[in-house]
Every structure is written in C-alpha cells, then in structure tokens.
Amino acid sequence: MATMQDVARRANVAVSTVSYALSGARPVARATAERIRRVMEELDYQPNAMAQGLARRRAHTLAMSFPAFDTAMGETVFEIVRGAQAAAAELSYHLAVWPVSREGGGEELALIVRQGKADGVLLVEVAVEDPRVEALERAKVPFVLVGRTADPERHAYVDIDFEQAVADAVHALHDLGHKRIAFVGRPESQVASGYGPALRARAGYVQAMQSLRLRPATVSCDASPVAGRLLAAPLLQQEQRPTAVVVLNDMAVMGLVAGLDEMGLSVPEDISVVGAVSSRTLGAMTNPPLSTSHAPGEQMGAYAARALVRLLDDEIKPADCHRLVQCTPVPGRSIGPVPPTFPASSQRRGSHQ
The missing domain is CATH 3.40.50.2300 (Response regulator)
Incomplete structure (x- = not known):
C-alpha cells in the first residue's frame, strides 16, 4: 500500500507539502497540488485516518462553478446564484463562485474540496458530456447539477424543461x-x-x-x-x-x-x-x-443548495434528487x-x- 512518503517522492515534493495539499492547512501552488493529485491516483494512495479527518472537516462553503462556455450570463443564471446563496445562508453555509475551465475544471474543483476550501460543488451550465462531472465522480466529491448530462439518472440535478x-x-x-x-x-x-x-x-x-x-x-x-x-x-x-x-x-x-x-x-x-x-x-x-x-431561477438555485447540503449530511442519495422545472408564460x-x-x-x- 502506497504511503504519503511514496507520493512525496514520486511528485518530487516534501511530505509536508502532500499533507498540506490534503488538509488545506496551508496554500499549495495549483500546479504542485495537481501533480500531487495525479500521483495519488497513479499510486492509488488512500490518506491515513488523520488526513481523512482533516479532509472531512467542514468548511461550510459550497462551490458554485461555471465553465468557459461561449455564452453570455442571462438573468436566469443570476437568479440561480441568488437563490443558492440565500438557501446556503439559511443553512449556515457560504456560497463561493469558482470559475474553472471546462477541460480540467473537474480536477480543479476536486482539489478545492480535497484541500478543505469547500465541502461540495454546484455545477451550473452543464454539457451533455461534461468532463467536470466525470472528474468529480472519480474523486467522490458530492455535487449537484443545475442542468443535466446525457445520462442524468445517477446524478443529483435540477434543470429547466x-x-x-x-x-x-x-x-x-x-x-x-x-x-x-x-x-x-x-x-x-x-x-x-x-x-x-x-x-x-x-x-x-x-x-x-x-x-x-x-x-x-x-x-x-x-x-x-x-x-x-x-x-x-x-x-x-x-x-x-x-x-x-x-x-x-x-x-x-x-x-x-x-x-x-x-x-x-x-x-x-x-x-x-x-x-x-x-x-x-x-x-x-x-x-x-x-x-x-420564465424559469424560476431562484427556486432552482435554492433547491440545488439545499440538496447539496442534504447529500453532505447523508440524508439523501443523488438518485433521490431529480427535479425538472416548467417555465411560466x-x-x-x-x-x-x-x-x-x-x-x-x-x-x-x-x-x-
């Protein structure tokens, strides 16, 4: 079984740097943290109990992520953000918007959660084949989609019909x-x-x-x-x-x-x-x-935030969280x-x- 020392040796960093990348106790450069993440996957490294405990410590922050689609932000998107922020605040969580690239964005978000900067992810503006979703699934990061993939049944989502x-x-x-x-x-x-x-x-x-x-x-x-x-x-x-x-x-x-x-x-x-x-x-x-x-954007954002917190608390499974909303003329x-x-x-x- 691989150890933290093995990860540090393969990634050419200090053992303490690997520890910081896991716990988020100190900032780690993005390129270095990404290299550590890749090595951990290559070695199938499982953090020890102490590191796992640090990783599980709640940041009480939900990360909302938008990809770099060629799309202008419409009013509905801003309504979704407002609804998610209000619901998160009611549950004593912060909402942080994290813009990431579409390719590699999932790994960036997984690292944010692994470092303890956020507890889970709200993915907005979803592609039918979305690499962010695949990356978060691999990393076992809790997430809720505001949108749907081509095969949405195993994911938690809320979307406009x-x-x-x-x-x-x-x-x-x-x-x-x-x-x-x-x-x-x-x-x-x-x-x-x-x-x-x-x-x-x-x-x-x-x-x-x-x-x-x-x-x-x-x-x-x-x-x-x-x-x-x-x-x-x-x-x-x-x-x-x-x-x-x-x-x-x-x-x-x-x-x-x-x-x-x-x-x-x-x-x-x-x-x-x-x-x-x-x-x-x-x-x-x-x-x-x-x-x-008009789609009820604020209701969608609130539903997504509440669902993510319930996932974090193990109250529901992703398959329990499917909602398709209708538009009002x-x-x-x-x-x-x-x-x-x-x-x-x-x-x-x-x-x-």
Whole structure:
C-alpha cells in the first residue's frame, strides 16, 4: 500500500507539502497540488485516518462553478446564484463562485474540496458530456447539477424543461394559425460543445414541429444584439419565409426585433416573435414587449443548495434528487394570428430601404 512518503517522492515534493495539499492547512501552488493529485491516483494512495479527518472537516462553503462556455450570463443564471446563496445562508453555509475551465475544471474543483476550501460543488451550465462531472465522480466529491448530462439518472440535478418550453411556444403559435415557424437558437459553438440548453431546446423544437407535420427550420445565432439584428434579413430570405419565430437566445432576440423593424415589418402584425426560457426584464426591453416564458431561477438555485447540503449530511442519495422545472408564460404583445399575406418590406415602410 502506497504511503504519503511514496507520493512525496514520486511528485518530487516534501511530505509536508502532500499533507498540506490534503488538509488545506496551508496554500499549495495549483500546479504542485495537481501533480500531487495525479500521483495519488497513479499510486492509488488512500490518506491515513488523520488526513481523512482533516479532509472531512467542514468548511461550510459550497462551490458554485461555471465553465468557459461561449455564452453570455442571462438573468436566469443570476437568479440561480441568488437563490443558492440565500438557501446556503439559511443553512449556515457560504456560497463561493469558482470559475474553472471546462477541460480540467473537474480536477480543479476536486482539489478545492480535497484541500478543505469547500465541502461540495454546484455545477451550473452543464454539457451533455461534461468532463467536470466525470472528474468529480472519480474523486467522490458530492455535487449537484443545475442542468443535466446525457445520462442524468445517477446524478443529483435540477434543470429547466427546455424541450417542453420550446414545444409550448410552437404549439401556441400553431394555435394562432402559424405553420412556417422558425427557431433561432444559441451559437453553433455551443451546440458543437454539447451545451445542454442549446441541444435540448433545438430537439424540443424539431420534435414539436414534426408532431404537427410541419417542416423545421433551425438557425444558430451568436449571443449579441448585433448578431440578432443582422439575422433578420437572411432569416426572411429562406425558401419558406417564417410567419413566426421562436428564439432561445436572450441577447440576440432584442436585435432581431430591431432588425425586423428596420426591414419595415411590424411585430406581431407581419411576423410573431416568442422568446423561450427568457426573463420578465427582457420582455419589457423590446418594442413591442416580448412574449416569453420564465424559469424560476431562484427556486432552482435554492433547491440545488439545499440538496447539496442534504447529500453532505447523508440524508439523501443523488438518485433521490431529480427535479425538472416548467417555465411560466409571460404575456407580451409580440405574437398574433398568422398574417393573411406576408408583405414585402417596401410595402410597409419604404423609407427604411
């Protein structure tokens, strides 16, 4: 059986440094601590009872981690942070936000817990194949996901039902007579990286359209008002020009509404726009006010923090903690019946051409 001396010798550090890396009694440089962690795994080193006792000592801190996704922080994410912080405080815990890289981030978080700086981890903005999750599982670190992986059943999680939120928007538009309904999603880079909301929302849209025997039309868009405004013209140059658009991209939808106006089109008289899984604040920032749906971010954050503390106290198992939340419709003035004709912009406001 490997000893602490074996770990120190292989990692080329002092035995005391290995002890500090385990207990967090003194700071250890990140590169050194990572080297020690790798050696411990290679040697299958099991800390002695004293080190284990130090490692188990509660810091009364929950680490909340965001990966380096190409995504702008939306209001819902800030609501999740507020909810988690409030719930943690009620339970006499601190909440610390630890930004980490997507690759290697799990090992960084495991080291933070191993050093006694935090007791468990809340993972936010989860990919369907998330290396942070795999690393925390290997390190046996307690964690709760705000999001889901492709196989979420063995993990504790709370997540928005993106598929249902987008499907509800599609069906609401279809009930108003719309059949050419386009979907504007997150940046293609997020889809390629496996970002859960980007994939789930697109899948929900496609499934809803197919269930109505309608042709799906998906478009990716960068998360910025400028990108949304520039998207308006090519969106309407599609072979099947949409009479309605479902948007899962808070930053882009503001620009899209402005771009449609620049083309001489009125919302919702000429084209309807729905912001799926958005915020009440955003809905009030467009003209006309955007019809959207809102996820209970603060409730999600509070649920995740409370669940993590219960995991730490061995009151529940990860499989006992599965929650999928629904979005609440937020009425606006951006959707209406399908227009009898789809006018050319020059027929509406020639001065904008």
